[in-house]
Amino acid sequence: MDELIYTLKQQIIEALNLEDMKPEDIDENASLFGEGLGLDSIDALELIVLMEKNYGIRLKDPSQGKEIFKSVAVMADFISKNRTK
Amino acid sequence: MMKHEVYITPNEVKVDGKVLNHNEKGSALLTELYRAHVGDYPKFFKMDTLSKLGFVASELLLQTEGAPRFEPREDRAVIFFNRSASLQADTAYQATIQDPDNFFPSPAAFVYTLPNIVTGEIAIRNKYFGETSFIVLEDCDENIMARELQNAFQDPMTKSILGGWLDCTAENHFEAKLYLIYKS
Amino acid sequence: MIVKVSDNIISPLGMSTAENYAAVKAGRSELKRRDGLWNLPEPFTASLMNREAVNEIAAQKSIDDRYTFFEKMIILSAAKALEQTDIDPSSDKVLFVLSTTKGNVFLLDKRETGFPQERVLLGTAARQMTDYFHNPNAPIVVSNACISGVCAQIQAMRELEGFADNGACPVDPNGKRQSHKFDYVVVAGCDVQSAFIVSGFQSFKALSVDPCKPFDANRTGLNLGDAAATIIYTKKDNVTENDWVACRGAIRNDANHISGPSRTGEGSYRALKVVLGDMNPEKLAFINTHGTATLYNDEMESVAIERAGLAQVPVNGLKGYYGHTMGAAGILETILSMQAIDDNNILATKGFETLGVTHPLVLSNENKPTDKRAFIKLLSGFGGCNAALLMAKGGVS
Numbered sequence: 001m002d003e004l005i006y007t008l009k010q011q012i013i014e015a016l017n018l019e020d021m022k023p024e025d026i027d028e029n030a031s032l033f034g035e036g037l038g039l040d041s042i043d044a045l046e047l048i049v050l051m052e053k054n055y056g057i058r059l060k061d062p063s064q065g066k067e068i069f070k071s072v073a074v075m076a077d078f079i080s081k082n083r084t085k
Numbered sequence: 086m087m088k089h090e091v092y093i094t095p096n097e098v099k100v101d102g103k104v105l106n107h108n109e110k111g112s113a114l115l116t117e118l119y120r121a122h123v124g125d126y127p128k129f130f131k132m133d134t135l136s137k138l139g140f141v142a143s144e145l146l147l148q149t150e151g152a153p154r155f156e157p158r159e160d161r162a163v164i165f166f167n168r169s170a171s172l173q174a175d176t177a178y179q180a181t182i183q184d185p186d187n188f189f190p191s192p193a194a195f196v197y198t199l200p201n202i203v204t205g206e207i208a209i210r211n212k213y214f215g216e217t218s219f220i221v222l223e224d225c226d227e228n229i230m231a232r233e234l235q236n237a238f239q240d241p242m243t244k245s246i247l248g249g250w251l252d253c254t255a256e257n258h259f260e261a262k263l264y265l266i267y268k269s
Numbered sequence: 270m271i272v273k274v275s276d277n278i279i280s281p282l283g284m285s286t287a288e289n290y291a292a293v294k295a296g297r298s299e300l301k302r303r304d305g306l307w308n309l310p311e312p313f314t315a316s317l318m319n320r321e322a323v324n325e326i327a328a329q330k331s332i333d334d335r336y337t338f339f340e341k342m343i344i345l346s347a348a349k350a351l352e353q354t355d356i357d358p359s360s361d362k363v364l365f366v367l368s369t370t371k372g373n374v375f376l377l378d379k380r381e382t383g384f385p386q387e388r389v390l391l392g393t394a395a396r397q398m399t400d401y402f403h404n405p406n407a408p409i410v411v412s413n414a415c416i417s418g419v420c421a422q423i424q425a426m427r428e429l430e431g432f433a434d435n436g437a438c439p440v441d442p443n444g445k446r447q448s449h450k451f452d453y454v455v456v457a458g459c460d461v462q463s464a465f466i467v468s469g470f471q472s473f474k475a476l477s478v479d480p481c482k483p484f485d486a487n488r489t490g491l492n493l494g495d496a497a498a499t500i501i502y503t504k505k506d507n508v509t510e511n512d513w514v515a516c517r518g519a520i521r522n523d524a525n526h527i528s529g530p531s532r533t534g535e536g537s538y539r540a541l542k543v544v545l546g547d548m549n550p551e552k553l554a555f556i557n558t559h560g561t562a563t564l565y566n567d568e569m570e571s572v573a574i575e576r577a578g579l580a581q582v583p584v585n586g587l588k589g590y591y592g593h594t595m596g597a598a599g600i601l602e603t604i605l606s607m608q609a610i611d612d613n614n615i616l617a618t619k620g621f622e623t624l625g626v627t628h629p630l631v632l633s634n635e636n637k638p639t640d641k642r643a644f645i646k647l648l649s650g651f652g653g654c655n656a657a658l659l660m661a662k663g664g665v666s
Contacts, residue, residue: 016193019130041529042131045192045473053189062474087442159521159539170372170391170412175465179377182468185308195469196528196651199370201413205652208522214539216520217654218420221410223392229407231442236427240519242543264442 005076012072015050016043028072036071044069056084086269090249091146093118093138093261100145111257115141122148126210133174133197135253136206139165142261143207143247150265155212160244162216162237163204165263166230167252170200170221176255203251216240225250225262238268270664271426272505273513274453276604277350279342280496280591281316284326285349289601290608293616294636298590300480300492307464313476315462316494316592318342332401337373337384340397343459346497347398354501356453358402364428364451365402367395367410368421368458369596375463398457406451414650415559416520418458418599419658422500423518425454429504452503459497460595467493473528475563483560483586483618484567484632486625491561494592498601510663513607516643519543523653530565534573536655537647541577544645544659552665553582554641555615557606559648560586561593562620566649571626573647573655583631583639589619603646603660610662615639 009023016039030036033044044065051057057079059065068078091100095114098105109117112134118141119129129140143163147154174197181191196202204217216237222229234248249263277285281299282292299316306313320338327333327341330348347365351358369391375381376389387393395408411421428451460466470476470493477490508514521539523531531537556579558570574580587602594601609616615637622634643661650656659665 017130019127040526042193042196042527048474049189049191049472157524163522168390168392172389175374175377175389178469179465182464183379188310188468190468190472192469192472195472198465198469199412199414199651201650201652201654202527205522205527205654208524208653209526212524214521214524214535217522217652218411218413218520220424221391221395221412223390223396223407226407227442229409232428232431233409233424236424236431239427239430240543 001076001080004080005072008072008076008079011050011054015046026072031071032069051079054085055079057082086267087264088267089146089149090264091142091261093142095257095259100149112137118145131193132206133171133177134256134259135171135173135200135251136197136203138253138259138261139203139251140206140210142263146247146263146265147211157212157214159214160242161213162243162246162248163207163213164216164218164234164237164246164248165204165251166220166222167200167250168222168224169252169254171198173253173255174198207247216243234266244268270505270508271429271502271515272508273515273607274356274501274503275350275353276500277346278496278498278601278604279323279346280494280601281318282590286604286608290605293587293590293605294614296617296619298480298619300592302478307467309464309467311471312478313467313471314478314480314492315467316492317462318495336397337388339373339459339461340394342461342497343367343457344398344401346459346499347455347457350455350499350501356501358404358455361405362450362452363404364406364454365395365399365404365408366421366424366454366456367398367408368417368456368600369410370412370414370417370460371466374465377465413654414652415593415595415598416648416650416654416656417596418601419518419646419648419656420520421456421458422515422599422603422658423520423656425456425502426515426518428454429502454502455499456502456600457497457499458597458600460597461495462493477562480620481562481588481592482620482622483562483588484624484626484630485562485621486623488562488564488567488625490563491588492592494594496591496594496597496601498597498604500600500604508664512663514661514664516659516661516665517544517546518656518658520654520656523655525653527653528651530569530649531653532569532572534569534576536653537570537573537649538576540655540657541573541579541645541647544657545577548665550579550582552641552643554610554639554644555583555585556645556647557602558584558586560588560618562588568626569649570647571628571630574630575628580628580630583615583637585616585618585632587616589621599646599648599656603658606644606646607660610639610642610644613638613640
């Protein structure tokens, strides 16, 4: 799981153009939206693409995103249970 | 009445006619200008090249103007012109849908496939509630641009315009000639 | 005053304004579900032109296959508006102002080889139109996201007013005065749907797979549509009671987010305030909204309308008949609103059933009678831009 979390952080940084960040800078338990990284609605949509592109997971309902993208740790957990790639 | 002018190409930066020294070229130049003159707006890195160009050019212009910043106002319009619309962003988005076997349309790329988005970025940064607009022409025609900018002052609330030519065809191919114009 | 001379709509509902108005009044729409169209993996609902039919009609006017479908639509619409008048489009007193968001964007697909790449440039595409009409003036293309259609009309109003009776001529940055004046401005808007546009909106999860439901509690997003629409404007001193006057237009930004509507409806509210001025809102027959049927847009418009003190004015939306026609929308929806008032009618908001926005608005899914003679066209677009246009039959006293 640690490896997945690290990889996921790298992928998030790349997909969301978080230019000056390194994986070490992201706390996997901090909230991605609101306080934490301060991501917005477009970032949420990009994370949905990231899940599909890298892990073959298609979200049936985009509002599921609220739960799944709570933090990197929650996201990694969801991915490990649902990935098809 | 025109006050202040900024000129940026992949190789050159001039503010009010004076050359600004820099080390980089192309899109790296835009990042260099961002870091040197702004630095506290990470959204910059999400922008397409046209928006980065407009953002950085507007920052240089507004910093030169020296007026108070970030106070909500409705009396300043942001009006740009170009030939290529959002071509660089369009090309980047097309790449995400070109291959049917690797089809992953990117919302972050798609949002920039409209030339006026850069006017929105500037409005958000500066809290400008006034008019924002974008006009595409065949060529950089100073007469037409002057006429359109003058026309914009017909909105009685508009007292100044951040306007000019803002074109970008690729990441390392762009030109900005922006000015601040005040109603006479 | 700036007055409408003629207009035209080309859409899946008809090739003329009259045909379109009759279809909309009768509640018709060509919004249909498309599965696998343009090899897109997800289905979508759209109102699309019958291209063969348009090609045939266009060819009769020599608008042939040297033009892309987008160019055919916009040239044909302008031609049909012009032929109702005795305006000579080749005159240098006629200016063409176009409104489009994506023009010939389909040419970016590497598989498209039928036209030179430079036709992707909106100015070059627009030049096909001015050349067709032998017009010597460089075309102006307004590309301001989905508000382009209203912006282009505001552009026209300014061009016609610009060289005002006080003789004020603009001065360019080098201090040179210009001396040009236009008698007519042909405002033509068009967008043609494609994989580029549809896939983009799908990536935003903004599309509804079913026919859209503006302002409805169960709305799930927008539909898309093809259309071209034209209005020709002129400046007239002696306005009659039957002349349609473009009274006031305004464009304002939310300064909030590049794609999400402002929770306070900031830009829409300010644009509404400007065009209302000190006019008595009781004179308004209706506000024709953007009404895309996304959760956020319709909510935002209800906030803006309420803030502007207009919550008691009937509100309607036309996206349920055409989908979102993007560059054409502002022009098409303004034309239909004029037709409605000419017919003493407030057009039904197709797709609306139960109010699903915070502020109670006066909406109906049935046509309603009115004897009022003014309306406001409201639009919003990506980039946080919003536009409002006040139109009044006979002008505003």
